Amino acid sequence: MQLRRQRTIAQPAEFCGFGFLTGADVTLRFLPAEENTGIRFQRIDLKGSRPIPATLEYVVPRQRRTAISDGEATVELIEHAMASLAGLQIDNCLIQLDGCEVPGADGSSMGFVQVLLDVGIVEQDALRSVLVVRQSSRHATDDGQIEIVAGPVSRHTLVVSYELDYGPGSPITPQRLTFEASPENFVSSLAFARTFILEKEAAALKAEGYGSRVTEKDLLIFGAAGVIGNQLRIADECVRHKILDCIGDFALLGCDVQGHFRAYRSGHNHNHAICRQVLAANASGLTLQRAGWAASVRRTERGLTSRSQLWPSWFMTSTKNREMDWYD
Numbered sequence: 001m002q003l004r005r006q007r008t009i010a011q012p013a014e015f016c017g018f019g020f021l022t023g024a025d026v027t028l029r030f031l032p033a034e035e036n037t038g039i040r041f042q043r044i045d046l047k048g049s050r051p052i053p054a055t056l057e058y059v060v061p062r063q064r065r066t067a068i069s070d071g072e073a074t075v076e077l078i079e080h081a082m083a084s085l086a087g088l089q090i091d092n093c094l095i096q097l098d099g100c101e102v103p104g105a106d107g108s109s110m111g112f113v114q115v116l117l118d119v120g121i122v123e124q125d126a127l128r129s130v131l132v133v134r135q136s137s138r139h140a141t142d143d144g145q146i147e148i149v150a151g152p153v154s155r156h157t158l159v160v161s162y163e164l165d166y167g168p169g170s171p172i173t174p175q176r177l178t179f180e181a182s183p184e185n186f187v188s189s190l191a192f193a194r195t196f197i198l199e200k201e202a203a204a205l206k207a208e209g210y211g212s213r214v215t216e217k218d219l220l221i222f223g224a225a226g227v228i229g230n231q232l233r234i235a236d237e238c239v240r241h242k243i244l245d246c247i248g249d250f251a252l253l254g255c256d257v258q259g260h261f262r263a264y265r266s267g268h269n270h271n272h273a274i275c276r277q278v279l280a281a282n283a284s285g286l287t288l289q290r291a292g293w294a295a296s297v298r299r300t301e302r303g304l305t306s307r308s309q310l311w312p313s314w315f316m317t318s319t320k321n322r323e324m325d326w327y328d
């Protein structure tokens with residue numbers, strides 16, 4: 001198995017927007033980070049607040065989103081920023097923000113991806129650890145309405161299959177998609193897919209005091225007749241967003257994953273649950289990969305021409321031309 005080197009960004013990148021929950025303006029900065037430090041979030045609006053590792057042990061229970069906390073500081077709605085980093089294989093990054101939640105942007109990861117690609121990605125010396133799923137795991141609700149299964153995959157990569165089904169009569173039609181993770185596939189197939197919500201769910205959130213600044217232009221709101229005041233970027237945008245959420249949540253494992261995850265109607269909490277199970281069932285797989293590093297290092301070094309490769313300049317241009325005309 002070919003192990004890859006860890007990566008970070010070449011320079012700081014900034015993204016400004018407002019939080020979908022609180023409506024507050026937030027400035028977020030992605031900063032380069034040392035190898036083996038992983039992804040961490042730091043609240044610079046709180047005096048003395050330390051970086052919080054974006055890993056499973058810091059996840060706190062929430063509905064419809066992913067949040068982390070170290071007991072003193074909390075960062076809400078991290079999943080789309082996490083997906084952008086995992087999707088681009090950026091392993092080490094300190095994310096500083098001056099509010100309690102990541103900016104909602106357009107409900108997708110595209111804005112984050114663009115600023116990250118603009119500053120460039122560099123390889124580091126250390127190798128990225130990989131968790132190989134050898135033992136299957138399953139997480140399901142008692143009523144069988146939600147299920148997520150993780151099992152081995154023949155390809156040396158992460159594969160996510162998702163089946164979205166809101167039942168008969170829903171304005172969101174049933175959708176299925178299988179995604180094989182790579183930076184190219186992430187940018188061209190997932191990064192643009194926006195958050196969606198049913199009109200009645202949006203009303204309930206507003207009644208609780210959330211999302212007062214969010215309009216139908218900021219994400220996809222589905223009424224009985226379909227999307228309200230907005231247009232889908234692609235017919236199956238919803239299932240693509242659900243896989244984007246999976247990519248962001250699976251990144252909480254803090255390593256690459258080789259396995260096939262099959263999800264039926266799962267949400268963030270189920271994604272976290274299957275990750276905990278996969279980690280428990282396959283811990284030896286991670287150790288085995290580490291033991292085999294020496295040989296892999298030699299192979300990897302022979303295959304590399306430069307330790308400091310910027311993202312190819314053609315990447316965004318060609319992707320934009322091919323796939324994203326409707327994005328602008």
Ligand SMILES: [Zn+2]
Pocket residue numbers: 079080195241245
């Ligand atoms: Zn999402």
